[in-house]
Amino acid sequence: METTPGIRHISVVGAGYMGHGIALGFALAGYPVRLHDRTDEILAKALAASGEDLATLVDAGAIEPNRVTPTLARIHPTTLLGEAVADADLVVEAVPEELPLKQALFAELDALCPPGAILASNTSTFPPSELAVVTRRPERVLVAHYFHPPHLLPLVELVPSPATSAETLEAVRQLLTGIGKQPVIVQREVAGFVANRLQAALFREALAIVAEGIATAEDVDAVVTSGFGRRLAVLGPFAAMDLAGLDVVLRVMERLVPEIAASPEVPPLLRETVAAGRTGVKSGAGFRDWPPAASRDVRERLARALVAIAGWSRAQPDGTDRHREPD
Numbered sequence: 001m002e003t004t005p006g007i008r009h010i011s012v013v014g015a016g017y018m019g020h021g022i023a024l025g026f027a028l029a030g031y032p033v034r035l036h037d038r039t040d041e042i043l044a045k046a047l048a049a050s051g052e053d054l055a056t057l058v059d060a061g062a063i064e065p066n067r068v069t070p071t072l073a074r075i076h077p078t079t080l081l082g083e084a085v086a087d088a089d090l091v092v093e094a095v096p097e098e099l100p101l102k103q104a105l106f107a108e109l110d111a112l113c114p115p116g117a118i119l120a121s122n123t124s125t126f127p128p129s130e131l132a133v134v135t136r137r138p139e140r141v142l143v144a145h146y147f148h149p150p151h152l153l154p155l156v157e158l159v160p161s162p163a164t165s166a167e168t169l170e171a172v173r174q175l176l177t178g179i180g181k182q183p184v185i186v187q188r189e190v191a192g193f194v195a196n197r198l199q200a201a202l203f204r205e206a207l208a209i210v211a212e213g214i215a216t217a218e219d220v221d222a223v224v225t226s227g228f229g230r231r232l233a234v235l236g237p238f239a240a241m242d243l244a245g246l247d248v249v250l251r252v253m254e255r256l257v258p259e260i261a262a263s264p265e266v267p268p269l270l271r272e273t274v275a276a277g278r279t280g281v282k283s284g285a286g287f288r289d290w291p292p293a294a295s296r297d298v299r300e301r302l303a304r305a306l307v308a309i310a311g312w313s314r315a316q317p318d319g320t321d322r323h324r325e326p327d
């Protein structure tokens with residue numbers, strides 16, 4: 001595996017749901033990673049979660065059992081931000097989605113990191129300009145938006161601000177490509193970038209279908225997972241439209257576009273469910289009940305399916321291990 005010139009020391013700040021998996025992705029690829037969060041307890045939980053993720057990969061036949069210990073050993077936890085980023089070439093920030101928090105952190109990172117370090121945010125919504133503005137290195141700031149579970153899903157949306165340099169974008173693109181990710185460059189700083197705009201359109205219609213009594217939440221899920229959702233893992237919407245025939249798609253759209261949800265309001269069904277305390281797997285119930293065994297099961301099923309789709313196996317087709325140490 002090629003290492004990206006200039007990027008050898010990687011730090012991840014925020015070791016929660018996303019941060020621990022982002023760090024794990026680099027560690028699986030052979031990179032040592034410094035992982036920073038506020039307390040030793042949170043970091044211990046992050047490492048335990050990474051250990052469970054690795055155990056699932058072993059069970060799914062994606063990695064050899066002897067890869068687990070060295071991979072975990074590449075993740076260096078620390079509660080000291082200065083220590084975490086002192087020699088960083090790249091910092092990936094994954095703290096909660098609050099702009100003042102992220103801005104304060106970016107200002108601190110700017111002061112603590114070497115001058116050449118690239119600062120990337122895993123923000124889901126904020127434009128990189130709003131983070132670059134608090135630093136003295138706007139040309140080295142960008143968004144690198146991962147998808148959960150980040151050690152398994154290849155997509156990373158790279159969003160430059162108008163100030164981000166071409167070299168910065170290219171260095172991060174090369175690094176991610178080198179570890180088996182599939183970065184996609186988003187040309188403009190728009191809310192939701194690309195993936196979350198597409199998902200929001202699907203979620204809005206799904207909520208409207210249930211609210212209008214057309215189908216149950218369970219049946220909507222079944223329609224997607226047993227139908228066009230399977231195709232979507234292979235064909236994106238444009239390839240799917242081409243395959244169906246654009247004349248056919250045109251007739252369907254002429255009939256349906258006036259019918260489907262188009263309200264600018266957040267769907268009331270979603271607001272009501274959250275207000276009732278049903279926030280999903282994390283609270284034990286959302287649109288369905290999630291006892292602990294069911295939530296473990298769904299995470300494992302997802303991980304196994306993603307491993308299968310990615311075609312990860314212990315022996316890669318070319319006979320090499322995709323995650324060997326950088327040369």
Ligand SMILES: NC(=O)c1ccc[n+]([C@@H]2O[C@H](COP(=O)([O-])OP(=O)(O)OC[C@H]3O[C@@H](n4cnc5c(N)ncnc54)[C@H](O)[C@@H]3O)[C@@H](O)[C@H]2O)c1
Pocket residue numbers: 013014015016017018019036037038042093094095096097098101105122123124125145146147148
């Ligand atoms: N959850 C998702 O599916 C998802 C997907 C893509 C992007 N994101 C984005 O990733 C980011 C993190 O989301 P998450 O779901 O991992 O959140 P999370 O709450 O699970 O994790 C955030 C972590 O940041 C830590 N933290 C808070 N303040 C800190 C500070 N000042 N310094 C260091 N660490 C600090 C917290 O202790 C926590 O461990 C958000 O910007 C979110 O929008 C989330």
